[in-house]
Amino acid sequence: MKTPDFHIHSCFSPDSTMRPAEAVEAAIKSGITDMCFTEHMDLGHHIDSFNRIPHFDEMYASICDLRCQYPNINIHCGIEAGYISQTAKQTAQVLSQQNFDYVLLSTHCVDGLDCYLPESKRGRDKITAYTRYLETLYDSISDTYLLNHYDCIGHIGYIAKCRYYEDNTMPYELFPKLFDAILSLIIKNEKGIEVNTSGIKRAGHVLPHPSVIQRYYELGGRIITIGSDAHTPDRVGANVADTIALIKNCGFKEFTVFNRRVPEYCSII
Numbered sequence: 083m084k085t086p087d088f089h090i091h092s093c094f095s096p097d098s099t100m101r102p103a104e105a106v107e108a109a110i111k112s113g114i115t116d117m118c119f120t121e122h123m124d125l126g127h128h129i130d131s132f133n134r135i136p137h138f139d140e141m142y143a144s145i146c147d148l149r150c151q152y153p154n155i156n157i158h159c160g161i162e163a164g165y166i167s168q169t170a171k172q173t174a175q176v177l178s179q180q181n182f183d184y185v186l187l188s189t190h191c192v193d194g195l196d197c198y199l200p201e202s203k204r205g206r207d208k209i210t211a212y213t214r215y216l217e218t219l220y221d222s223i224s225d226t227y228l229l230n231h232y233d234c235i236g237h238i239g240y241i242a243k244c245r246y247y248e249d250n251t252m253p254y255e256l257f258p259k260l261f262d263a264i265l266s267l268i269i270k271n272e273k274g275i276e277v278n279t280s281g282i283k284r285a286g287h288v289l290p291h292p293s294v295i296q297r298y299y300e301l302g303g304r305i306i307t308i309g310s311d312a313h314t315p316d317r318v319g320a321n322v323a324d325t326i327a328l329i330k331n332c333g334f335k336e337f338t339v340f341n342r343r344v345p346e347y348c349s350i351i
């Protein structure tokens with residue numbers, strides 16, 4: 083059976099110093115068979131280092147070298163594009179000129195601030211802040227510029243990683259209507275969701291919450307990827323095996339990897 087990690091950052095992202103070769107070695111060590119680099123590109127982000135186009139040529143060259151150096155692991159080249167409505171057209175233009183294996187579309191910023199930062203919650207109760215996050219996420223999926231340029235929606239529930247409220251979890255039951263609207267639109271658009279294991283430590287659950295993954299399955303969603311969101315070698319492949327078991331428990335018989343933006347369904351044994 084394949085074991086994926088489809089969300090890894092390296093020093094081509096502004097918030098990681100991990101060398102790509104270190105990431106590959108860490109992936110091999112944790113039994114990963116298919117890995118995907120998903121470097122940040124958050125055009126319009128209020129933090130300057132995120133608001134830039136990555137060095138694509140250097141990224142591609144580095145992945146090419148790694149594929150020769152490590153032939154026993156499948157190394158995919160992806161990107162994590164941040165959604166900001168004002169820059170969606172520009173983001174779509176950049177993405178349309180590249181040949182990624184996989185494009186994740188992630189909502190990091192809500193009303194001008196990255197919702198990982200506590201100041202983005204100031205003056206807002208949990209329901210208000212989380213509702214604004216989900217509304218922005220819905221806007222990202224409805225965006226017509228981006229529609230043909232991504233494959234999966236990254237870490238639904240990212241806002242829960244910020245430990246600001248006493249209970250920061252984000253289960254389906256808190257926002258059933260919004261979650262249904264989001265998941266139904268993802269399915270209608272023939273896109274997928276990512277299950278991001280980095281939430282376990284900070285949000286108390288994978289992202290999205292298992293109850294949201296269950297609902298996605300019930301509504302007919304079948305495209306589902308798994309990623310650690312590692313920025314350091316020790317996080318590569320973290321909790322992937324448990325997450326495969328979790329999605330199996332929700333009913334999934336397959337998870338997805340992407341090659342040149344085409345989904346490949348891998349059976350869960």
Ligand SMILES: [Zn+2]
Nearest residue numbers: 162188236237
């Ligand atoms: Zn992200």
Ligand SMILES: [Zn+2]
Nearest residue numbers: 089091162311
């Ligand atoms: Zn990420």
